[in-house]
Amino acid sequence: MSQQNEDTFLDLGWLVDEHLHPKYWVESKNRNPDYSDMVRIPTKKMDKHTVIIAQSGSGKSYFLGRLIEEIIIKSKSRCIILDPNGDFRKISEIDDDLWNNNQPLSEKYDIKTGIGKLTLESKEDFAKTWRHSVQDFCIKTNRVPKESGDQELKIWWPSVSLEFLIQQNDPRTTTEMFHCHNWAKVLFNQFAQMSDDTNGEDIISKVKNIFKSLQDIPSENRVKMIQKLRTTPNDKSETASTHPKLLDSLLSSGLSGLGDITKTLTKIINTSSESMEKAKFVFESYSWDTVNSYFGLIEQYQSLGILAKRPYSSNHKRRLEVIDLPSINNNELRALVLNTILTEEWENATQKWEDAMKSPRSEDKRVPTFIILDEAHNFIPSNPRSRHETLVREQFRTIAAEGRKFGLFLILVSQRADKLDDLVLSECSNKAIMHLDSQSMVDQVIKRLGLEYDIEPSVRTKITNFKTGRIFLAGNWAGDDSIFFCAARRTLEGGRNLDDKYWARAT
Ligand SMILES: Nc1ncnc2c1ncn2[C@@H]1O[C@H](COP(=O)(O)OP(=O)(O)O)[C@@H](O)[C@H]1O
Ligand SMILES: [Mg+2]
Incomplete structure (x- = not known):
């Protein structure tokens, strides 16, 4: 077993309840934090x-905030927060009021209600580590106007999974869609690599033009073309360095006339044997209805403003990322965004796993990735309302079942255990329960979490x-200590409740 040191614990809360020890009322500026009453969890338990x-x-989202802060400062993990309520929009900012000396301590923790925001370390201590961690933070949003530093929440088409595109359960269309998407993805990525976006033409229309030009060729000519493609050796001597030039010539040729298009397509395909293989299916087995509906979908999403014109410029994965889900006001688009994020994370994690397995353990630099979802019953429901x-x-089921091996971990928060998918729930071994109104609700939740035999009356x-x-x-x-009071979330809560004054009668 590896040795745990002080830094590898998550400090989650205080082992105190009704009678709070006066020491927690005291600012900790000039003394060492006292962790004797702190509930600490080894980070490895995550x-x-x-x-x-x-x-x-x-207080679920508040506790979630505390948990994320601890994960970020105590480990090297990445966190992607899928934020449905805007609670985490301000997570990069520190809650100054928490340390505000002008606020009476009795207001920070109210003995009567037993509620308050208590922290132990000094603001300076927290600020130092937090500022360091959030240097690598970003929020992705569709909000207008954007605040400085915000990134656009858009999707790069090749990351959309095939399943998302299939409208009906017809095996032929499914196969055609599969090949169409596969080749289009290669083309999208080929164009992205070579074009610098200076002429303003977006990649979507470039790819579309290729497909359209193929469509315009009379079918007897296409048959000839297929034969030519079959007999043209896949010349590997044409290296990647010539490949941008070839793509250029493809564009400038305007794809008009059989001679030109054969030549240019031969070239584009020869630059990548992957492209060649994928293109063959398209030429041979395509119904143009499928191609039309494929590009119809692209156009539909494009008109809704959700498609990125180019892939995100770097492959760099942020350490802390907030996905501002309320900034997308349409269920299908939200599902599309989640679909691409999960597809990208899954592909990234499995690819890195494969690479890591080829090299010695000492060179394995993979870090855990947490996918964090508040209001999870809305996105992982036991009874989905649509195909999306x-x-x-x-x-989510796949990540729940197999993600751990690839370093992907879920943190799910919900007020409706009964509406959260069984399979996903059964894979969650770390469980937390906070306030529930009634005994029957408690019994129900305990049953859903598989804890019937573990919890005393x-x-x-x-x-x-x-x-x-x-x-x-x-x-x-x-x-040993399973009940505690959540320590303070030290970053700003983004959402806001109604002001108390509107609940009071006017005087
Ligand atoms: N441990 C806590 N100490 C003090 N205030 C808290 C604590 N937990 C939650 N709150 C406050 O209670 C309110 C509701 O909390 P929230 O986390 O949004 O609840 P939930 O996500 O369960 O609906 C928020 O205004 C939050 O600031
Ligand atoms: Mg909440």
Whole structure:
């Protein structure tokens, strides 16, 4: 077993309840933090999927914020936050009020309500590590106007999975769509590599032009062309360095006339044997109806403004990324965004895994990636309402079942355990329950989480009496002390509740 040191613990909360020890009221500026009452979890325990269940308003998202902060500062992990409520939009900023000395301490923690935001380390200590971590932060949003530093939340077409494109269950169309998407993906990526976007023409129309030109060729000519392609040796001597030039000539030729198009296509295909293989299927077996509906879909998404004109410029994966889901106001587009993000993460993780398996352990530089989803029942429902929801759920199921091997871990938060998919839920070994209104709700949640035989009646009663911020841990990450009060989230909450004054009667 490897040695754990101080830094490899996540500090999640305080082992205190009704009677808070006065020491927590004191600013910690001039003394060392006292961790004796702190609930600490070895970071290694996070190598399982995690689920947090509680009713609305019990502090789930706040606890999630604390958990993310700890994961980021105590480990080398990456976190992708799929943020449906805007709660994490401001996570890169520090909550100054937490350390505000003008605020009476009794306001920071109210003995009567048992609610408050308590932290132990000084602001300077936290700020130092946090600022360092969030240097590599970005928020992806479709909001207008964007704030500086925000990135556009758009998708690069080749990352859309085939399943998303298939409208009906017809095997022939499915096969054709498969080949069409496969070749189009190669072309998209080939164009992206060579073009610098100076002429303003976007890659989508370039790819479309190639397909359209093929469509315009009379079919007897196409037969000839296929024969020519078959007999043309796949000349590997044409190296990648000549490949941009060839693509250029393809474009400038305008693809008019059989002679030209044969020549240019032969060239483009010869530059990549992958492209050659994929193109063959297209030429041979295509119904143009399929091609038309394929590009029809692209155009539809393009008109909704969700398609990126180019791939994201770097392959660099941010350490902390927030996906601003409310900035996309359409369920299908949200599913499309999730689909591409999950596809990209999955492909990236499996590819890195394969590379890592070829080299010695000492060279394995892979870090854990957490995919974090609040309001998870809306995206991984037990009863999907559409084909798109079913598809996204399927991707989450795959990550839940096989992701750990590739370093992908889920953290899911929900107020509806009954509406969250069974298969995904059963893969979550780290479980947290916060306040639930009724005993029957507690019994139901405990059953859904597979904890019927693990939780004593006294704990069940406690859960119904939990105040905001109280957490019960079960499963893999639970230690001796399983009930505690969530330590402060030190970053700004993005969402905001209604102002209390509007709940009071006018005087
Ligand atoms: N541990 C806590 N200490 C103090 N305030 C908290 C704590 N947890 C949550 N809150 C506050 O309670 C409100 C509801 O919390 P939130 O995390 O949004 O609940 P949920 O996600 O379960 O609906 C927020 O305004 C938050 O600031
Ligand atoms: Mg919430």
